[in-house]
Amino acid sequence: MATACNEPAGGDDPSPAEVVLQTAGLAVGYQDLQVVQGIDLAVQKGKITALLGANGSGKTTVLRTVVGLQRPLGGEVRLFGEVTRAALHARARAGLGYIAENRSLIPALTVRDNLRLAKVDTAAVVALAPPLEKLLSRRAGLLSGGEQQLLSVSRALARRPRLLVVDEFCQGLAPLAAETVSALLRQATEAGTAVLLVEQMLHRALELSDRFLVLRQGAVALAGRSADHRNRTEEIERLTIATDDSARLP
Ligand SMILES: Nc1ncnc2c1ncn2[C@@H]1O[C@H](COP(=O)(O)OP(=O)(O)OP(=O)(O)O)[C@@H](O)[C@H]1O
C-alpha cells in the first residue's frame, strides 16, 4: 500500500480562518461495524477537495457524516470554525449545501416545484443555468442525467452555500454535460464557496480539484495537491482499482 498521508487536504498550511470544513480522527460505522476511521480532511474557502476511492471504501459514509446524516463513532467535524453534532437542516441553515448520489431531486415534481419546495428563487437558478428555463414545467424525473445534475447544482448554488458537498458529481454524464456542471462549480469557488466532492473519474477529479484524498478500506491511503498528481495517476489507480470487498475476502 502507498504511504499513508493524513495531512489535511485543504491546501498548504491553511490558516484557521480559511478552513471551512475540517475533520479530525473521524470514525463512522453502521451498527457495530466501523467502516471508516482516522479521517483527517480539510476544505478551504474557494477550494475544491475531491474524495476518491474504490466502491465501498467509505466515501459516501464520510460525506453523510460531514453533512450531519450520520453520527460519528469517534473524532469530530468542525464546520465553519465550530465543532458540530447538529442535524443536516441546522447545518444547511448555517450555509451547507448537500447533493446526494440520487441528485436530491423529487422525480415526480416539475423542475419549478422542485425549486419551490427548496424555497429557491427560480430566476436565480435560471441565471446560473439558462438551459433550465425551457424545462421548468417538465417533471424532474424526465430530465436527462446532465439536466438533472445541472438543476441540482444550480439549485444548491443559488443559495450561495459556504460549503457544497456533492456525491458522485459527474456520474453518468457525457463530457459536455460534465464540463457544464464543472464550470458552474468553478464559478462558485471563485466567489468563495468551498466544495467537497466525490468523483469516480480520476482525471476529471484531479483536473477539477485543488486537493484530493484517496480512501482505501475506510482509511486515508493518500492525500495531496491535485496539481502534483495530474500527470502521475498510476499510484492512485493502483489504490482504487481493486475493490475493497475483494481485499477483505478471506
Ligand atoms: N446503511 C448501511 N448499513 C450498513 N452498512 C453500510 C451502510 N451504508 C454503507 N455501508 C457499508 O459501508 C461501507 C462503505 O460504504 P460507502 O457507501 O460509504 O462507500 P462508497 O465509497 O461511497 O462506495 P461507492 O463508490 O460504491 O458509492 C460499505 O462496505 C457498505 O456496504
Ligand SMILES: [Mg+2]
Ligand atoms: Mg458512494
